[in-house]
Amino acid sequence: MDSSSSSISSSLEILIATSCVLVVSFFLLKIRQILAKRNKLPYPPGPKPWPVVGNLPHLGMAVHQSLAAMVKTYGPIIYLRLGSVNVVVACSASIASQFLKTHDSNFSNRPPNSGAKHIAYNYQDLVFAPYGRRWRMFRKICAVHVFSGKALDEFRYVREEEVAVLTKALAKSNKNGQGSPVNLADLLNVCTTNALARVLLGTRVCGDGEGYADQKSQEFKEMVVEVMVLSGVFNIGDFIPSLEWFDLQGVASKMKNLHQRFDAFLTKIIDDHKINAASNENCTGSKNSDLLSKLIGLKEDVDGEEWKLTDTDIKALLLNLFTAGTDTSSSTVEWALAELIRHPNILAQAQQELDSVVGKDRLVSESDLNQLPYLQAVIKEAFRLHPSTPLSLPRVSVEDCEIDGYFIPKNTTLLTNVWAIARDPSMWPDPLRFEPERFLPGSEKANVDIKGNDFEVIPFGAGRRICAGLSLGLRMVQFMTAALIHGFNWELPEGQVIEKLNMDEAYGLTLQRASPLMVHPKPRLEAHVSLYVGGTTGVVVVGGTTGVLIDDGVVLGGGVVDFVDGVSWSLLMVVMLVMEFVYQLHIHNTFTTR
Ligand code: HEM
Numbered sequence: 001m002d003s004s005s006s007s008i009s010s011s012l013e014i015l016i017a018t019s020c021v022l023v024v025s026f027f028l029l030k031i032r033q034i035l036a037k038r039n040k041l042p043y044p045p046g047p048k049p050w051p052v053v054g055n056l057p058h059l060g061m062a063v064h065q066s067l068a069a070m071v072k073t074y075g076p077i078i079y080l081r082l083g084s085v086n087v088v089v090a091c092s093a094s095i096a097s098q099f100l101k102t103h104d105s106n107f108s109n110r111p112p113n114s115g116a117k118h119i120a121y122n123y124q125d126l127v128f129a130p131y132g133r134r135w136r137m138f139r140k141i142c143a144v145h146v147f148s149g150k151a152l153d154e155f156r157y158v159r160e161e162e163v164a165v166l167t168k169a170l171a172k173s174n175k176n177g178q179g180s181p182v183n184l185a186d187l188l189n190v191c192t193t194n195a196l197a198r199v200l201l202g203t204r205v206c207g208d209g210e211g212y213a214d215q216k217s218q219e220f221k222e223m224v225v226e227v228m229v230l231s232g233v234f235n236i237g238d239f240i241p242s243l244e245w246f247d248l249q250g251v252a253s254k255m256k257n258l259h260q261r262f263d264a265f266l267t268k269i270i271d272d273h274k275i276n277a278a279s280n281e282n283c284t285g286s287k288n289s290d291l292l293s294k295l296i297g298l299k300e301d302v303d304g305e306e307w308k309l310t311d312t313d314i315k316a317l318l319l320n321l322f323t324a325g326t327d328t329s330s331s332t333v334e335w336a337l338a339e340l341i342r343h344p345n346i347l348a349q350a351q352q353e354l355d356s357v358v359g360k361d362r363l364v365s366e367s368d369l370n371q372l373p374y375l376q377a378v379i380k381e382a383f384r385l386h387p388s389t390p391l392s393l394p395r396v397s398v399e400d401c402e403i404d405g406y407f408i409p410k411n412t413t414l415l416t417n418v419w420a421i422a423r424d425p426s427m428w429p430d431p432l433r434f435e436p437e438r439f440l441p442g443s444e445k446a447n448v449d450i451k452g453n454d455f456e457v458i459p460f461g462a463g464r465r466i467c468a469g470l471s472l473g474l475r476m477v478q479f480m481t482a483a484l485i486h487g488f489n490w491e492l493p494e495g496q497v498i499e500k501l502n503m504d505e506a507y508g509l510t511l512q513r514a515s516p517l518m519v520h521p522k523p524r525l526e527a528h529v530s531l532y533v534g535g536t537t538g539v540v541v542v543g544g545t546t547g548v549l550i551d552d553g554v555v556l557g558g559g560v561v562d563f564v565d566g567v568s569w570s571l572l573m574v575v576m577l578v579m580e581f582v583y584q585l586h587i588h589n590t591f592t593t594r
Pocket of ligand 1: 126127128139196320321322324325326328329332387388389392393394459460461462463464465466467468469470472473474477
């Protein structure tokens with residue numbers, strides 16, 4: 001080899017070596033930068049995740065309870081890895097306020113999930129819409145036409161009529177003290193569903209017109225509850241994307257099936273409405289125009305642009321309002337009444353207040369509510385101990401942020417454990433005790449409201465994605481509870497004692513009672529009062545839904561349940577490891593290990 005070629009080859013070697021050093025240095029630098037960033041701020045504490053499934057096995061059956069129990073070990077901000085998804089859980093008022101107030105704009109989206117995809121028209125609804133134009137349009141429509149003070153007042157007569165129907169049904173069930181016990185949840189559900197349906201659609205959708213449940217109301221309630229239950233299941237496919245296709249729990253297929261039934265129900269209602277509008281009929285005798293009539297043909301101005309609603313937009317919105325607005329309210333009333341039955345002194349005091357304000361010769365009306373501070377305290381206490389969505393609805397961060405000195409990366413799902421927050425012993429003396437007095441003037445929590453301003457009790461969430469139906473939900477819960485306790489004394493079925501009334505929780509997205517409240521209502525007003533029913537009736541017939549809607553696999557009480565039914569755990573782990581490994585090779589995963 002001559003000297004010139006040897007010098008070329010040595011230059012080449014130097015070049016290659018230099019390049020290698022540069023590339024390695026670059027990567028080392030990057031890794032150092034990432035580590036330095038992470039080292040500066042630690043992640044919040046949390047249980048050690050398992051390979052692939054992460055902390056999913058730590059969630060147990062009642063997720064809100066398992067997460068609340070972790071506070072003792074890890075404190076009020078807990079970091080989890082569920083499959084490949086980063087999750088942070090807020091379990092104290094101060095942490096929740098940092099997420100939902102200080103960093104609200106960063107957490108104003110919902111994370112992707114199969115419910116939004118398969119049930120809620122592929123995110124075309126309000127609840128799961130990304131924070132932006134579409135979401136603003138839906139919120140504006142609801143705020144103006146359904147939840148504003150003016151809209152609520154316009155439809156007050158509807159709620160009063162439906163509550164009167166409920167009262168009459170309860171009075172009739174008594175049958176001179178000989179009747180069989182009433183399943184209160186069924187009747188409450190008919191009441192809330194019809195009160196809402198008459199505002200949204202201008203017609204009742206369920207019940208026999210006398211306040212009792214019928215097959216349709218049963219099916220409708222089951223559809224709503226199934227939405228809540230399915231949405232509350234921690235679906236493996238949402239957390240381990242490589243397994244989404246396998247639908248191990250059968251959740252996605254149940255969601256698709258449910259979507260079809262709900263869609264058929266809503267399509268028929270819209271078609272009927274268009275026909276009725278064309279023939280200028282109003283089958284219900286509604287005094288005011290319902291939301292659906294307003295939505296059909298509505299052209300909204302959103303951010304300076306005109307937005308014409310499609311049938312899918314309308315169906316997605318109605319689906320949200322029915323599912324978010326019925327079971328939440330009726331189950332809260334059921335919990336409230338169960339607490340009052342367990343605490344006869346509190347019930348007596350609330351009845352005394354009602355008697356002194358309303359008397360005994362008429363039904364309570366919505367306009368009385370402002371003069372009933374003790375009743376309002378009872379309702380706050382019921383919301384505190386039994387928030388209908390114990391983990392609120394999830395949010396997701398759009399960028400990295402710092403909360404309470406911890407690093408929260410972008411794309412982290414936020415769960416706000418409103419159930420644990422409202423039972424925090426450092427904020428609530430004797431937190432498990434049902435004690436409305438804590439909200440009365442002169443008491444420590446006298447000025448605490450439940451509308452998203454005081455983070456120690458936030459049953460409706462907080463921040464810009466706070467419950468859209470707060471005003472209606474709160475009014476409905478207060479009014480129904482007032483009517484129940486003013487109109488009746490309550491007895492449990494023979495053989496049951498109040499001390500042993502089952503207060504266990506079942507878990508879906510909403511907090512149901514594990515066993516329904518069965519009761520004997522004993523009218524306490526003049527007979528002519530509780531048997532009075534004003535207004536008009538009109539029940540729309542919506543066919544096509546049959547069968548047992550909550551079948552095996554996903555049942556009330558299911559959190560992370562049954563997802564390995566019939567498959568051995570170890571075999572599944574191997575399959576999951578392989579699938580996840582293959583998946584990670586192809587897809588960029590934003591997660592960085594703790
Ligand atoms: C007892 C009654 C109710 C409770 C406890 C309740 C609770 C909640 C909670 C915790 C959220 C999530 C808030 C957040 O992310 O911070 C929510 C959202 C929502 N609720 Fe309610 N709710 C109730 C009644 C209603 C009613 C009556 C309606 C409508 C008829 C309704 C419609 C909605 C909608 C549309 C959202 C989504 C808001 C958005 O993403 O912007 N809710 N609700």
